[in-house]
Amino acid sequence: MTVLDTARTSVEDAQPAKSPRAGRPVALRTVLPPLGALVVMIALWQLVIVAFDIPGYMLPSPMTMVDTVLHEADSILTPTWVTLRESVLGFVLAGVVGVSSALVMGRWRLMERSLYPYLILLQTIPIVAIAPLFVVWLGPGMATNTMVAAMIALFPVAANTLQGLKSVDRNLVQLYSMAGAPARVQLLFLRLPGALPEILTGLRVAAGASVIGAIVGEFVAGVGGGAGGLGYVITESAVQLRTPQLFLAVFGASVVSLLLFAVVVGAERLLLGKWHESALPTDE
Numbered sequence: 001m002t003v004l005d006t007a008r009t010s011v012e013d014a015q016p017a018k019s020p021r022a023g024r025p026v027a028l029r030t031v032l033p034p035l036g037a038l039v040v041m042i043a044l045w046q047l048v049i050v051a052f053d054i055p056g057y058m059l060p061s062p063m064t065m066v067d068t069v070l071h072e073a074d075s076i077l078t079p080t081w082v083t084l085r086e087s088v089l090g091f092v093l094a095g096v097v098g099v100s101s102a103l104v105m106g107r108w109r110l111m112e113r114s115l116y117p118y119l120i121l122l123q124t125i126p127i128v129a130i131a132p133l134f135v136v137w138l139g140p141g142m143a144t145n146t147m148v149a150a151m152i153a154l155f156p157v158a159a160n161t162l163q164g165l166k167s168v169d170r171n172l173v174q175l176y177s178m179a180g181a182p183a184r185v186q187l188l189f190l191r192l193p194g195a196l197p198e199i200l201t202g203l204r205v206a207a208g209a210s211v212i213g214a215i216v217g218e219f220v221a222g223v224g225g226g227a228g229g230l231g232y233v234i235t236e237s238a239v240q241l242r243t244p245q246l247f248l249a250v251f252g253a254s255v256v257s258l259l260l261f262a263v264v265v266g267a268e269r270l271l272l273g274k275w276h277e278s279a280l281p282t283d284e
Contacts, residue, residue, distance in 0.1 A: 079229050080229075084256050086214040087256055090148070091206055091260055094152075094210060097157075098158035099199060102161035103165070107184070120155075123155040127152055128220065131148050144220075148213045148216055149211070152212060152213035153205075157202040157205075160201050160202030161195060164195025168190060207257060210260065230252050
């Protein structure tokens with residue numbers, strides 16, 4: 001055996017063995033676990049109904065839900081679209097106001113001491129208690145529901161953005177200062193890009209919170225302009241004991257949340273996918 005063959009054998013022996021899952025397609029590894037969990041949950045759902053003889057008005061069976069989706073899905077599309085518009089508007093409003101207020105507080109410490117306590121106060125106010133005020137000020141309908149959605153989603157965006165702005169490496173801040181960069185340049189070109197992971201984390205939380213806020217607004221504001229959202233459908237179905245329709249409306253609200261969440265995840269991959277550890281692919 002030559003020296004070259006010996007070296008080649010040593011290198012091959014030193015390479016780690018491939019995982020048996022390494023050859024599986026990424027899509028398969030991504031889809032199979034949640035699909036398997038869904039099958040198990042549906043089976044348990046049916047088992048609980050049969051074992052405890054639960055009536056349909058309390059907990060509909062999976063087959064009843066399939067029949068409801070096939071025959072009454074059209075009736076839920078318009079309310080879902082209404083809630084989606086309110087949630088998106090509230091989410092965008094909360095994102096713009098939250099990031100802007102955090103930039104102001106990150107730039108001037110006096111503004112942080114002045115505004116941050118009120119952000120905390122805004123988070124502690126029960127939304128059900130203040131939503132009727134929006135009805136008085138703005139009237140029932142989309143404007144009220146959008147404001148309630150933005151109010152719930154504002155704090156996580158502002159708080160996470162401010163924390164990200166304050167968590168930038170001090171050595172980089174000192175380097176910018178030594179180079180003579182003014183504070184606004186440090187804020188926009190150092191702190192803001194460095195805070196992107198925290199900003200996107202806040203937007204992830206706000207994606208679900210905005211949908212919750214829109215539905216809470218619909219609970220209070222009712223039907224505005226003759227177009228009720230999922231919150232109105234949930235209230236009406238609960239009063240009439242139409243449990244399958246109630247489950248379908250809740251499923252529609254989950255779909256809206258997932259859509260907003262998927263948008264944030266897509267933005268995260270676009271902005272962080274090539275440089276931040278949280279967005280880089282991991283080997284299983």
